[in-house]
Amino acid sequence: MDKILVLDFGGQYNLLIARRVRAEHVYAEIKPYNKITAAEIAAEGYKGIIFTGGPNSVYDESSPHVDRAVLELGIPVLGICYGHQLMAYTLGGEIASAENSSEYGKTSVTHKGGVLFKDVPEESNTFMSHNDYVKTLPEGFRAVACTSKCGVAAMENPEKKLFGVQFHPEVTHTDYGRVILRNFIFGVCGANADWTMDDFIETSVAKWREQLAGKKVLLALSGGVDSSVAAVLLHRAIGKDLYSVFVDHGLLRKNEGDYVEKTLGEKLGLNIIRVNAKDLFLEKLKGVCEPEKKRKIIGGEFIHVFEKAARELGKIDVLAQGTIYPDVVESGRGDSAVIKSHHNVGGLPAVMDFKMIAEPLRELFKDEVREVGEKLGIPRELVRRQPFPGPGLAVRVIGEITEEKLDILRDADAIFREELDRSEFRETTAQYFAVLLDTRSVGVMGDSRTYGYTVALRAVTTDDFMTADFARLPYSVLEKASGRITNEVKGVTRVVYDITSKPPATVEWE
């Protein structure tokens, strides 16, 4: 399989670059610039290298640099933004910084031919974000594109297969970014588009079948996309030797526990051990109002319940997890590895004794995980489902959690999701749910006064959940949801819509 290396210099778009390459069916992996040597790069047999952007200036003492040997391996290199400047600097060019030369946002670029610009109009929009620029080219290079402020918006040395662009081709605001990346991946590197999810499934199933033969494997099934796909993939490899423990903490959405059990257990044949622990969790959460305390209690209790269920299964050899590629990249960044706490199971390997951890999705991006899931026969509605927090509805019932409040929230939430799912906004809204406030207000129903709960509706658009915008839903959808909730859910007198973005708010209310 052909591979492209994305050498990470701290750019905020490092994941995006790898995703764009993979979208062309070429495998791409990200490595921090200081975690791989030129010799290792050569030994791995990469077809090409992409240097990412980064927040630094090449002359800063602490800025990341690259071994010149990487540029002399004969492997094609594309430098993006900081990577472009770094390539020029490393090969003897000059970088300068001038206040009036910085560019940010959509910028028109004019090119005069060059390998990367095949099939790109002479003038097009790109996305720029830089202060420094390449002032003097290294020997053997020529400038192939410019902007009104920047003489070297792109450079090339086709003989040595080295290329640099000041703009970000991986960002959608660069109109011909995809064409430029394709010109590099296929035109320059000659990579084969052989990364497909069918091949991934086949190789992965064979690999895990061999590695896990005769072993007893345990997986914590949350009902979310990642753990479900990991479970179905491993089930295909080892069948009943995979034990999927599904802890139902009673904080799931309406009918969710039964749906997961039915879909993955009955329809797909997984060996599911469902632990109904609602009473235990509600007991522990009694009287607790503070959000962080709720999370801690749920996280801790989850581990207890899971461990107990695991002990009852006897000796387990392997723990399987639904870790995906962005988690791996995040964990390995910087000099000290940070282990991301994974949903509710982050502490498990530390407290339980396993010989081995199996993470079948650790090379995949979320959209690839979804594709694998669908190919494995998991229904689309499960594979495409929106994110759901580990602590569940506990962080959507504001204040103290009671069974009554959870029931009200579940019904209101189901109505809102149903109404939005019926509308065209389903595809563009990343997450939508209801929240139950602990504020009551007065209403009137028939001839009598009511005094009931307030439901807040939350819907956001976002690509990465780091920032989010409240969704501009039409009044017709909101009106329908509000009308149905106040009519059909006993105990609710008022429905409000949350019009705050993130920041300053977060997506969840707690």
Ligand code: XMP
């Ligand atoms: P916030 O509220 O931080 O949410 O803006 C961003 C995204 O993360 C989800 N979320 C969680 N997911 N465990 C999870 O697995 C959690 O404790 C948790 N808290 C928030 C949230 O639903 C949104 O998609």
